[in-house]
Amino acid sequence: MYPVFRRRSHSPSGATAQHSLGAKVPYKRVAVKANPQNETNIWFFVGFWDNSQSNERWILQQNASPQVRFALKTASRSDRIDLQTLMLPSHQRLLDPEAAIELRDRTRNRIRTMSGMSQPPLHANHREREILEELRLAGGASRIQFLAERLGVSEETIRRNIRSLEANGLVTKVHGGVHIKDSMIEPPLHLRMNENAEAKRMIAASVAAMIEDGDTLFLDVGSTTAFIAVALQKHQKLFVVTNALSVAHALATRNGNRVFFAGGELRGHDGGAFGMEAANFLRRFNIHHAILSVGAINATSGFMLHDLEEAEYSREAASRAENCIIVADSAKFGRSAPIVLNEPSSFDVLVTDDMPPADIRFMLERNEIELVVANRQRTEQR
Numbered sequence: 001m002y003p004v005f006r007r008r009s010h011s012p013s014g015a016t017a018q019h020s021l022g023a024k025v026p027y028k029r030v031a032v033k034a035n036p037q038n039e040t041n042i043w044f045f046v047g048f049w050d051n052s053q054s055n056e057r058w059i060l061q062q063n064a065s066p067q068v069r070f071a072l073k074t075a076s077r078s079d080r081i082d083l084q085t086l087m088l089p090s091h092q093r094l095l096d097p098e099a100a101i102e103l104r105d106r107t108r109n110r111i112r113t114m115s116g117m118s119q120p121p122l123h124a125n126h127r128e129r130e131i132l133e134e135l136r137l138a139g140g141a142s143r144i145q146f147l148a149e150r151l152g153v154s155e156e157t158i159r160r161n162i163r164s165l166e167a168n169g170l171v172t173k174v175h176g177g178v179h180i181k182d183s184m185i186e187p188p189l190h191l192r193m194n195e196n197a198e199a200k201r202m203i204a205a206s207v208a209a210m211i212e213d214g215d216t217l218f219l220d221v222g223s224t225t226a227f228i229a230v231a232l233q234k235h236q237k238l239f240v241v242t243n244a245l246s247v248a249h250a251l252a253t254r255n256g257n258r259v260f261f262a263g264g265e266l267r268g269h270d271g272g273a274f275g276m277e278a279a280n281f282l283r284r285f286n287i288h289h290a291i292l293s294v295g296a297i298n299a300t301s302g303f304m305l306h307d308l309e310e311a312e313y314s315r316e317a318a319s320r321a322e323n324c325i326i327v328a329d330s331a332k333f334g335r336s337a338p339i340v341l342n343e344p345s346s347f348d349v350l351v352t353d354d355m356p357p358a359d360i361r362f363m364l365e366r367n368e369i370e371l372v373v374a375n376r377q378r379t380e381q382r
Contacts, residue, residue: 127151127153127157127161128161128164128165129308129338129339130151131147131151131158131161131162131165131171131178132165132170132171132180132338133307133308134147134150134151135147135171135178135179135180136180136306136307141174141177141178141179141180142177142178142179143176143177144158144159144162144176144177144178145176147178162178165178166178169336170336170338195223195331196329196330196331196353197227199329199330199331199353199354199374200223200224200227200329200353201227201231202353202374202375203224203227203228203327203328203329203351203352203353203374204224204227204228204230204231204327205231205374206351206372206374207228207231207291207325207327207351208228208231208232208235210289210325210349210372211232211235211238211289213235213236213237213238214236214237214238214239215238215239215288215289216238216239216240216241216285216286216287216288216289217232217238217239217240217241217287217288217289217290217291218240218241218242218282218285218287218289218290218291218317218320218321219240219241219242219244219247219291220242220243220244220272220291220292220293220310220313220314220317221243221244221246221270221271221272221293221310222244222292222293222327223293224293224327224328224329225244225247225291225292225293225327226244226246226247226250228291228327229244229246229247229250229251230250232250232251233250233251233254233255234255235255235257236255236256236257237255237256237257237258238251238255238257238258239257239258239260240257240258240259240260241260241262241282241285241287241317242259242260242261242262243261243262243264243272243273243274243278243282243313244270244271244272244273245261245266245271245272245273246271247259248261260281260285261273262277262278262281262282263275263277263278263281264276264277264278264281272310274309274310274313278313279312279313279316282313282316282317282320283316283320285320286320287317287320287321287322288321288322288323289321289322289323289324289325290314290317290318290320290321290323290324290325291325291327292314292317292318292324292325292326292327292341292347293326293327293328294326294327294328294332294337294341295332295335295337296332296335296336296337297328297332297333297334297335297350297356297360298333298334298335298336298359298360299357299359299360299362299363301336301340302340302341302342302343302344302363302367303326303328303340303341303342303344303347304335304336304337304338304339304340304341305337305338305339305341306337306338306339307339308338308339310339311339311340311341314341314342315341315342318342318346318347323348323349324346324347324348324349325347325348325349325350325351326347326349326350326351326369327350327351327352328350328351328352329352329353330352330353330354330356333352333356333357333360334357334360343367344363344364344366344367344369345367345368345369347367347369348369348370349369349370349371349372350364350369350370350371350372351372351374352371352372352373352374353373353374354373355373356371
């Protein structure tokens with residue numbers, strides 16, 4: 001999601017703002033539109049843009065929403081904006097913004113250049129991600145009218161987004177409706193546990209060999225991480241943070257382990273806990289190893305997932321970890337999924353069961369990601 005900014009005509013120029021530490025700073029008042037493509041003009045004030053003496057930085061209000069912070073953080077990674085700056089109390093909000101469309105475009109172009117893509121990243125349109133999520137929740141297919149009502153836009157707007165998704169090979173149009181292509185739908189966890197089970201056991205054994213007794217781990221919701229939890233049952237005094245019921249069940253009450261399970265609503269199809277409570281819970285921990293599963297890997301987009309909530313939760317876990325381990329069996333190579341997990345350079349290790357194709361190996365090398373190919377001998381260890 002890329003933020004869109006704007007300026008109101010009454011916005012003063014050359015003004016200063018008094019922040020909570022007492023100093024005055026030149027500012028441009030900034031607001032962000034969380035959904036750039038939406039016809040409804042809903043803007044959220046987020047703070048001030050300080051570019052005095054070439055010292056570019058954001059000064060955020062204290063109660064900026066997580067969505068706003070995520071949008072600005074996305075921009076900061078590409079434009080080297082320091083977000084660790086002064087925080088304005090909400091009562092000092094003065095409204096509104098200096099136009100920064102150029103910043104948005106510069107961010108997009110820089111990401112394209114870094115990734116070698118000639119087109120914008122897949123799913124840059126926030127509503128396209130919403131459509132894919134609605135289709136997934138509806139079992140993979142839906143009518144145009146229903147999507148328009150759910151997202152609060154016109155049917156013609158939905159049709160335009162669907163044409164874009166179809167051009168990217170993600171959906172197929174039918175008369176009056178649309179359905180996700182089979183590769184875009186992830187089966188329930190109990191079915192995925194039976195897919196490539198031997199490969200996942202091999203991966204699990206390799207990951208278990210990397211873990212020391214007493215380590216602090218995060219394991220996400222996934223069939224491969226469920227196998228890893230079983231492979232870790234002989235370890236001792238692990239400190240395990242998870243939002244996956246299968247992981248908690250496998251490791252709790254064993255060998256002096258301490259298991260911390262995220263709060264939130266459990267999803268029926270995979271036993272994962274998500275929501276604001278789960279996200280806040282995760283932020284309390286510092287983690288040695290974040291072990292993250294993915295649904296697809298390719299050389300263009302890197303590591304991808306089918307679920308927006310899972311992607312956001314995994315990003316948070318990765319930000320808390322010293323070492324980020326991606327686990328995926330070789331069937332995921334060359335596939336696509338709707339949500340890009342993060343920039344590939346955010347991760348440290350990929351553990352898989354077979355050698356990836358040359359283009360994926362080059363992507364790993366370019367981003368300094370260690371490749372670990374599990375072998376059948378490993379399954380006999382520990």
